[in-house]
Amino acid sequence: MAPSSTAKPSALPSGSHLSRAELHQSVRRSHVFLRKQSHRRRLAGVVRAAPEAPSVVRAAVGAITELLRALSPNKKPRGDAGGAEPGPPLGGVEDVVAVLEDDYRRAYFLTGDFTPSIYAENCLFEDPTIKFRGRSRYSQNLDLLVPFFDSPSLELENIEKGSRVETKFVKATWKLRTYLRLPWRPLIAIRGNTTYDLNKDYKVIRHSESWDVSALEAIGQIFVSAPEQQKGS
Template identity: 55%
Template sequence: MAASISFCLNPSDFSPSLYPFKYLPTIRRFRCYSSLRDSSQTPQLLKSAVTGVTEILRLFSSGKDRPDNTKYIERDEPSISGIEDVMMVLKSDYDNAYFVSGNFTPTIYAEDCIFEDPTIRFRGRDLYSRNLKLLVPFFDRPSIVLQKIEKGINSQTNFVLATWELRTYLKLPWKPLISIGGSTVYDLGDELKIVRHAESWNVSAIEAVAQIFTPSFERKDNMLI
């Protein structure tokens, strides 16, 4: 999503995995999108293109807006004593549309948290924040709807699973409409900090990027948000 179809910076430690399927047996009543694509199928050329666009956005950001030193909005650190507390903070972040507003609660993430989606994988909470801030100015009438959020436990880790739908126009001359459904797995470490933020989409990476280049008037699902 935001930093997803987004143009995230790409360190060299790419080793994607489709997390929701790994955890599905441990969550009852959860039905995942039947068309979710494995990020390992994403062409390397597309991953490189996503990285290149991110670099261009970063370089052309005005000096005063370039977030070399990430500063977060001052807020009280939430008290986390269990998975339910993490879920409450995440739900609040979704209410704030954090994927398209950049307004999220950084203290629930480990500093070296891994972020991944079907096009990219990188490490670092601050880097994630900077990438979000690069994209926010390009969104027009964005909407991110949380459909479901639930907790799960398996033999390896505790985690939270959220399913959502994203719709936004982009401020480009041809007014492309981005419409993606998906899920995000938030893996929790020993201190209940999020150590991995892994997205899956109901479209392939190629289909998602193709939406950027499709004029909204050509989209059958083009409806005002």
């Protein structure tokens, strides 16, 4: 999960910064809505995203990003991956798999310790909540998130090669679990997969995540304390 630091949700006030009152109000509205939707899904016995979920998710992602930026101890990014040093030569898909396996051993989603040289500079990064381009922006987003992870774990369950039409890709299936260093200490637990599309030079041009929960449910985990999650499970 990597929220874009430049997302502009339509439900939030315009401008580069939110006031504390506006941020608090936006987070509170998202919290109330998500709790109601979670209760309705339990009553119905069916997991479905509400029709208005996309705008709510965009609002929640924007509010969370602003909140994390305000609380982040790292006021300066540790580095710009846009000018990444050349990595080991990539002679084939097997080389990409080997690099990714090392990155997963370092839990790169949760530590920010990834190998930028295997990504094209304008690589597309997307998950069920956001979509943006830029290796350097991805690095900056990880820098923003990493200080808030508490007791994180990332387990690589499977990694395989594949191809479609003229595109080769690598697909990794993983399980992520971490608490967040927020006052109510929410627990984020997601199982998902990431597909890495490669160009002719075996650089990753698309990093696409899918999850076993809806975007609404994933965002909803952030607004519920871990004890309440365990109570409702």
